Amino acid sequence: MASTGPLSGITVIDLSRILAGPYCTLLMAELGARVIKVEPPGKGDDARHYGPFKEGRSTYFVSINRGKQSIALDLKAPADKRVFEALLAKGDVLVENFRPGTMEKLGYGWETLHARYPRLIYAAASGFGHSGPYSRHPAYDMVVQGLGGIMSITGHPGSPPTRVGTSIGDIGAGLYTAIAVNAALLHRERTGEATKVDIAMFDCQLALLENAIMRYTTTGDIPGPMGARHPSITPFEAFPTADGHMIIAAGNDGLYLKLCAALGRPDLAQDPRFATNDLRNRNGDALRAALDPLLRGKPTAEWIAILEGAGIPCGPINNVAQALAHPQVKARNMLVETNDPKIGTVRIAGNPMKLSAFADPPTRPPAPDLDGDRAQILRELGLQP
Amino acid sequence: MASTGPLSGITVIDLSRILAGPYCTLLMAELGARVIKVEPPGKGDDARHYGPFKEGRSTYFVSINRGKQSIALDLKAPADKRVFEALLAKGDVLVENFRPGTMEKLGYGWETLHARYPRLIYAAASGFGHSGPYSRHPAYDMVVQGLGGIMSITGHPGSPPTRVGTSIGDIGAGLYTAIAVNAALLHRERTGEATKVDIAMFDCQLALLENAIMRYTTTGDIPGPMGARHPSITPFEAFPTADGHMIIAAGNDGLYLKLCAALGRPDLAQDPRFATNDLRNRNGDALRAALDPLLRGKPTAEWIAILEGAGIPCGPINNVAQALAHPQVKARNMLVETNDPKIGTVRIAGNPMKLSAFADPPTRPPAPDLDGDRAQILRELGLQP
Secondary structure, three states: OOOOOOOOOOEEEEOOOOOHHHHHHHHHHHOOOEEEEEEOOOOOOHHHHOOOEEOOEEHHHHHHHOOOEEEEOOOOOHHHHHHHHHHHHHOOEEEEOOOOOHHHHHOOOHHHHHHHOOOOEEEEEEOOOOOOOOOOOOOOHHHHHHHOOHHHHOOOOOOOOOOOOOOHHHHHHHHHHHHHHHHHHHHHHHHOOOOEEEEEHHHHHHHHOHHHHHHHHHHOOOOOOOOOOOOOOOOEEEEEOOOOEEEEEOOOHHHHHHHHHHOOOHHHHHOHHHOOHHHHHHOHHHHHHHHHHHHOOOOHHHHHHHHHHOOOOEEEOOOHHHHHHOHHHHHOOOEEEEEEOOOEEEEEEOOOOEEOOOOOOOEEOOOOOOOOOHHHHHHHHOOOO | OOOOOOOOOOEEEEOOOOOHHHHHHHHHHHOOOEEEEEEOOOOOOHHHHOOOEEOOEEHHHHHHHOOOEEEEOOOOOHHHHHHHHHHHHHOOEEEEOOOOOHHHHOOOOHHHHHHHOOOOEEEEEEOOOOOOOOOOOOOOHHHHHHHOOHHHHOOOOOOOOOOOOOOHHHHHHHHHHHHHHHHHHHHHHHHOOOOEEEEEHHHHHHHHOHHHHHHHHHHOOOOOOOOOOOOOOOOEEEEEOOOOEEEEEOOOHHHHHHHHHHOOOHHHHHOHHHOOHHHHHHOHHHHHHHHHHHHOOOOHHHHHHHHHHOOOOEEEOOOHHHHHHOHHHHHOOOEEEEEEOOOEEEEEEOOOOEEOOOOOOOEEOOOOOOOOOHHHHHHHHOOOO
16 A cells, blocks of 8 residues: 555454445545455455445445455455455454454454464444443434434424435444544553454434533423534535525624624614624524525525625535535645546545645555455465465 | 543644534543644634523533544744644644644744654645635635545435535545544654645545545446435345334345345345345345335334344434434443533543553543633743643
């Protein structure tokens, strides 16, 4: 692997499937780690069978597994277990997202691993974590989006249940896992001690909900969906324009005064109902009633030119194509290419972690074929292919 | 600070305000780092003025800044600059989320910092990053939620614009910043080299959208909002029941077969339209038409008992109060207390990063008063209070 980064030299043994674990190890690969996927023989990672497909290859899988390597091992077969154990002896981090108990059944619970491989960090991302009465319950993204409360504050009052458009249950868990694993790597580097990292998707949903939880415990009111408004800041929301909608985010009193001036409504700056953010938040409907007819008077692009000129944070509501056409995407290399030997170029989201000491190349190595790196890996381990 | 963790001994000098930067440094504090907030004299972090309030104190601020320290410094005043520079000489990481250019105006751009403090890691979280034509544009959470595309895939077809219920623009940036900073700390530990970490909230939105971007670049179809359905997996969505809604997430063929059996509809398991996930995804409306009337026949709790018994990932759609009442919350310590000297107990979201080598106490130190740690900090720096 040619990639370099702050995790160069770190080897991740990756048993994880689909999204939460693989998203964590994707970020580690982007930071320079070598990630070796250990997949079940035959079908491999479930994500290889999720669409969309390009000439039979899952681009869902490519997007999350670019730059990783693959070896297929049956963790119940003695010969394959020997290979796996040789990998563990060489690895720095083991990542898995099985249901709790699975690793113990395979003979690779934390106590066993830590005794045999005292420098190996072990990260488990599961639905409910490795402790507590629900530990062994199965979970997927949608289940924890529903259980964790984020769906109850997403959407419009009275609308049917609304999912966050992205798989925040899985990706959230992947992000917290990566933070904890990197901290555990630092701790091991400084002290020699390896730790187990136990991440629950459900816990991560609660962590992401920090604001709603704090509002509930402070006020006793159960937060509900607010459409496109912010719960604590006003005006900080979507407004209708002559040809669609736009976002205006006047996050403090100074920006609110600038907004009133830019809209030609200095009277709203003087109105005692809107004198502070707290007052504007409590009188949000009245402020909205004053702003809506005004903003409906011009198309989005005209308003953005006016408000941007006045230094007010604002913008359109882009679809994915429009978002990718934003000039920052090219300037910041946020759409990268992976050159797949079978299906050619696949364009995927880039790495948002830009580090001055490392290059951020415009291409990424491809995702591996199932078992595609077996020969090289066995050779390195000194085992017979 | 009594907290210990994998970042114990690391000192973070934190110029950041409101949410993206403070969320990163909150996670670092939870992992054991000492975080010293450097706030503008007089008003401090804007978040101190965001509601809700308890006896005049912002619990918004408490939630994000528990366990940090505070010193108020005017970075344009020579005497305070000397204090700030003594902090930089002592610190491991500087975190800020100003608009790009601000640090240079203050005399603390990366080149200057790196030359004077060669071991100092510098993390900047801004709206559009430190490069590209939009670099200096202002942004807030709502602006990047609109620009980055996540609002275009959240909500129901035809519904008004829908925000993700949590501030995913800020929190997303905070998460990626924490991953990158921890990796940069490891790199510095191993090589002695400090790096600049340049995070754009807009870039992070694209990174979170990896699935939607891959679908768009693969198929050319612009993804739209899908309510509570998953774009690539079926059935994996909210269904109406006799008394509300529930989530069913049959993420692979085996779970689909179990679901059909548990629902008493083996015919649906045999139906060729639903034989694989890809077919179910393409024929999702037909599958839904078969399942909806059936699921409306019993209340949510009954269905959950039946489906959980059959090992099928499922669950209710909880509000925040219901989510916090889940038995895992207590078992996993996901609602912690901070004992504020002025307003007493504030209950806030816990830390989802559970590490075997470190305790996860049920209480957290309080958030600091503005400038509340000045005397101690000056004493440690050997400066006159």
